[in-house]
Amino acid sequence: MQTELEQYSFDFHKETAEIVAESRDELKIKIGEFAGPLDLLLYLIRQEQANIFDIPIATITDEYLKFVRLMKKLDIAVAAEFLVMAAQLIEIKSRMLLPRDPSAEDDEEIEDPRKELVDRLLEYEKFKAAAEMLYEKSTVEQAVFARGKIDSDEHNAEINATVFDLLTVFEKVLARHKEEVKMEIHREEVSLAEMIRRLKTRLRSEGELSVIAIFTEMETRREMVTAFVAVLEIVRAEGVKLLQRKTFGDIILKEVRS
Amino acid sequence: MTKTAQASEKRELEDLSRAVEALIFVSDEPVTTRLLSDVLEEDRELIEALIEDLVKAYDERNAGLQIRQVAGGWQLSTRTECHEYVRKFLKTRPSAKLSLAALETLAVIAYKQPVTVPEILEIRGVQSASAIKTLLEKRLIVTKGLKETVGRPMQYGTSKEFLLHFGLKDLTDLPSIEDFQDLVQ
Amino acid sequence: MTKTAQASEKRELEDLSRAVEALIFVSDEPVTTRLLSDVLEEDRELIEALIEDLVKAYDERNAGLQIRQVAGGWQLSTRTECHEYVRKFLKTRPSAKLSLAALETLAVIAYKQPVTVPEILEIRGVQSASAIKTLLEKRLIVTKGLKETVGRPMQYGTSKEFLLHFGLKDLTDLPSIEDFQDLVQ
Numbered sequence: 252m253q254t255e256l257e258q259y260s261f262d263f264h265k266e267t268a269e270i271v272a273e274s275r276d277e278l279k280i281k282i283g284e285f286a287g288p289l290d291l292l293l294y295l296i297r298q299e300q301a302n303i304f305d306i307p308i309a310t311i312t313d314e315y316l317k318f319v320r321l322m323k324k325l326d327i328a329v330a331a332e333f334l335v336m337a338a339q340l341i342e343i344k345s346r347m348l349l350p351r352d353p354s355a356e357d358d359e360e361i362e363d364p365r366k367e368l369v370d371r372l373l374e375y376e377k378f379k380a381a382a383e384m385l386y387e388k389s390t391v392e393q394a395v396f397a398r399g400k401i402d403s404d405e406h407n408a409e410i411n412a413t414v415f416d417l418l419t420v421f422e423k424v425l426a427r428h429k430e431e432v433k434m435e436i437h438r439e440e441v442s443l444a445e446m447i448r449r450l451k452t453r454l455r456s457e458g459e460l461s462v463i464a465i466f467t468e469m470e471t472r473r474e475m476v477t478a479f480v481a482v483l484e485i486v487r488a489e490g491v492k493l494l495q496r497k498t499f500g501d502i503i504l505k506e507v508r509s
Numbered sequence: 510m511t512k513t514a515q516a517s518e519k520r521e522l523e524d525l526s527r528a529v530e531a532l533i534f535v536s537d538e539p540v541t542t543r544l545l546s547d548v549l550e551e552d553r554e555l556i557e558a559l560i561e562d563l564v565k566a567y568d569e570r571n572a573g574l575q576i577r578q579v580a581g582g583w584q585l586s587t588r589t590e591c592h593e594y595v596r597k598f599l600k601t602r603p604s605a606k607l608s609l610a611a612l613e614t615l616a617v618i619a620y621k622q623p624v625t626v627p628e629i630l631e632i633r634g635v636q637s638a639s640a641i642k643t644l645l646e647k648r649l650i651v652t653k654g655l656k657e658t659v660g661r662p663m664q665y666g667t668s669k670e671f672l673l674h675f676g677l678k679d680l681t682d683l684p685s686i687e688d689f690q691d692l693v694q
Numbered sequence: 695m696t697k698t699a700q701a702s703e704k705r706e707l708e709d710l711s712r713a714v715e716a717l718i719f720v721s722d723e724p725v726t727t728r729l730l731s732d733v734l735e736e737d738r739e740l741i742e743a744l745i746e747d748l749v750k751a752y753d754e755r756n757a758g759l760q761i762r763q764v765a766g767g768w769q770l771s772t773r774t775e776c777h778e779y780v781r782k783f784l785k786t787r788p789s790a791k792l793s794l795a796a797l798e799t800l801a802v803i804a805y806k807q808p809v810t811v812p813e814i815l816e817i818r819g820v821q822s823a824s825a826i827k828t829l830l831e832k833r834l835i836v837t838k839g840l841k842e843t844v845g846r847p848m849q850y851g852t853s854k855e856f857l858l859h860f861g862l863k864d865l866t867d868l869p870s871i872e873d874f875q876d877l878v879q
Contacts, residue, residue: 330636336634377687381620381684385619388677395676396720397585398534413651414869415651418869424801424817428818528758529758531758535772573719574716588716590709594717597733654862654867
């Protein structure tokens, strides 16, 4: 399912969608925002000044399809629901064209193929009006302000969290956890050569290094092992000595200048 | 009742009214009559009468403030008439408006709660996922448990924040959805 | 000056006085006359006179609130006479908001229960001792016996209070990622 058309700011009183100009090679429209296929349909019906209980289905279907094509042309993401509605309209249109079944009894009510759509439109329109009511209320409400902070506020805020917060926070913790695991793996990738290079650079600038301090700096066992091997390697190959100044004391890595 | 007794009773009522005003002010969210009557140890009816008088007094003296009923409680707030100055002072702009899709979704949730995502889709005729996410993030809606039906879908309803945001006393303060029927036909 | 002009000037002064009251009310800290005169674009003398009148009006109607000069500015606060009620009222409010640390710890406990302190540390990556203490104090979590493993650490889970607070019927009612699947994508 594609993402719906969403998150444009919308002013009920100012914005409408309208076809601005239509010529053979160009179709200009000013699109407000349609909250869905039902919204678009209502707009087209109103545009045609048609009666909702007697929708001129052929005209409306053509208009609807024109609009959907236009949205595609303009590279506006057309949600799948718009296409589903298009198919439904075409179906209703074709059912309207079918000749009446002659075997049907005269007094038998034949269901208008448009009835279900009309019911949905009427139901939808109520909520659309309710949305407008909410819009107006929030506009008024935005002109009302609560008091500024006072001293006692700091000490008596209620637990202000919902299950959604709980879940979002949990997700974040898990994501962070994953991140940490990744970083650990990254650190483990410090190679022996790299470790030797690092130790040598530090030895050169600091003169001597505490072996215990080096090992404590290591974050993982793997790093510690690498560091240990690196120390042995440096002592073996370079002019570096291991010193222990007292029994069980710290072992010092010291450069021997020749 | 003697004159002195009357005078002392009047005095007590004044003290009580002051306390009510002070508590409505210190509370960081709308305060219920019940909580006020608990703290002040007085009948709820008396507290209500005192609040009504306070509301009237603020209105009559044409104050910059008002006491009003919102989200199930009483709150002291600025009057709408001063909003331009207040906004200039706080350097705030009107907060971002909800998108049309979000508003519609919210309307469906407000009137049909508790309601599931498929039920919202049924009415709106379009997916409402990102609208619902926005509304959850803005705390205008909350989850209302899982529905005991196939797939156990999550149910949604409006929050206290919703009442505050739209300045509603409670959910019954919403106009009836059937009233909109007359408007649209 | 004609009578109409006088009336209109009076009207303007009233509007200005309302704005002053509203601004003192919304400000987080005492607000100076200078700032008020800047925002309202009026002489400081006029603003000062309006404030004096407001202060007097609050005093005269024996309100629960007062406008007072503090730290070089003007502030709306409760009157000292009401302090006992105010203190009592503030005590009825639950103390201290859940910190992010506490909320995180609660989330881990809720979704991973029964869970031990080392396990929480493993997931959160930080010590959670004080958060756990807070949660126990608020009765949002309870101990769930010792884990049969090295060191026999204590296990924690959520309480009945937790269900109540988050409006859940039972733990199966706790949303899972899948419940929000459509939303998070």
